[in-house]
Amino acid sequence: MIAEEKEKEPALFSGAPSPVRAVLDRPWPSPVVIPAEHSPSGKARTLVATADAIGDPISPEELAALEDKEGDDASTRFCKAIGRANAVMRNYIHEHGSLFMDDKFKYIVDNSAQAGEIRCKNVTVEEMEAKLIKRKVTKEQAHLSELALASFNKKRKVKFELCEPLISRTFWEYRGLFVHINFVAKHNGKKTLFFAEIEDRGQGGKEMLEVRCCIPLESLCQGGYYYDRTVPSHGHRKSLDFTRCYACTEFVKHPADGSTYSGGHDGRRKIYLV
Ligand SMILES: [Zn+2]
Known part of the structure; x- marks a missing residue:
């Protein structure tokens, strides 16, 4: 084609x-x-x-x-x-x-391989690193990971250190620009995989980044449904489905509880074209 x-x-x-x-x-x-x-x-x-x-x-x-x-x-x-x-x-x-x-x-x-990648399961840091570590990390990904981790450390009164950003997806939704990102951070020698959602609420080119959530993915997590909208979904309200993310690809891992992040829930194909 x-x-x-x-x-x-x-x-x-x-x-x-x-x-x-x-x-x-x-x-x-x-x-x-x-x-x-x-x-x-x-x-x-x-x-x-x-x-x-x-x-x-x-x-x-x-x-x-x-x-x-x-x-x-x-x-x-x-x-x-x-x-x-x-x-x-x-x-x-x-x-x-x-x-x-x-x-x-x-x-x-x-698409069985893709469905396997999306499936709700426990994904280890090592698996994610093996799959994604060769990608070139951009300055923006590093900055957003630092920002999300700083907010997590402050809220939880802990001191995780960023190891490496892994993968991110940026998308427009209604009025805002969202980023979903996975990164690895370390605390007391133990590496943990994180998911964070950052919203840019800036207008007219002015950046105003807000960390909407930053969550360690220590138990079940699932990939994004951007390429697979055929799976029957639960909790649909019109085109919205708060159980999963339709903006990200299968490689970006999200918390199993979809209500913890606010972007990416619109199941309509035309919403996320990039
Ligand atoms: Zn997402």
């Missing part, structure tokens, strides 16, 4: 850095329509691609080169975002062998 757009508009990515181009330039076959009589479901479907037709998988080094860096201009960030979406699709196809669309052109995906 993305590569087709690329073929139509080759100039669009001409300024992309070479590691990004290396991903965008991988081969991509034309989709093949499989008529209803040859499809196991009895409905027509489309073969998007098979693993042997799309070149090598995208390596961890190539994925790292697609992460945004401070100093990237808008066009580079745009190319990297397309590259990341492209990489996710290619590596999915390598992992599963092929990718199909149904008769309504919706991707038929096996």
Whole structure:
């Protein structure tokens, strides 16, 4: 899908850095329509691609080169975002062998790995570090983690020290800008995984950061539902569901009690587009 757009508009990515181009330039076959009589479901479907037709998988080094860096201009960030979406699709196809669309052109995906990542469970610091520590931490993530931890230390009269920020998600919701962040902090030699919600209540470009919550994730926690809104939910009131976060991806871990944070509860797909 993305590569087709690329073929139509080759100039669009001409300024992309070479590691990004290396991903965008991988081969991509034309989709093949499989008529209803040859499809196991009895409905027509489309073969998007098979693993042997799309070149090598995208390596961890190539994925790292697609992460945004401070100093990237808008066009580079745009190319990297397309590259990341492209990489996710290619590596999915390598992992599963092929990718199909149904008769309504919706991707038929096996999301059991994603569902496993989201599931409410005990996630250890070590697991999170193993998954996320290679990401480049931004100054903003470090600042927000320090801010959240300072508020936690003050309230609880403890002295946790920040070890490392791990992952964060920034999103607009109604009037405010929210950040959900996971970081690791240490107290008496013991590392603990934290979740914090920070709201920027500033107006007209003026920053006014408020730590809405900062919670150690010592027992059950769950990932965000941004990519998986098919799971039946509880406690729905119109589009709001206070049991989980729909703004974050599965990798950002939230407290099992969704009412402890205030952003991300709107289940409508269009609310969180970035
Ligand atoms: Zn969230």
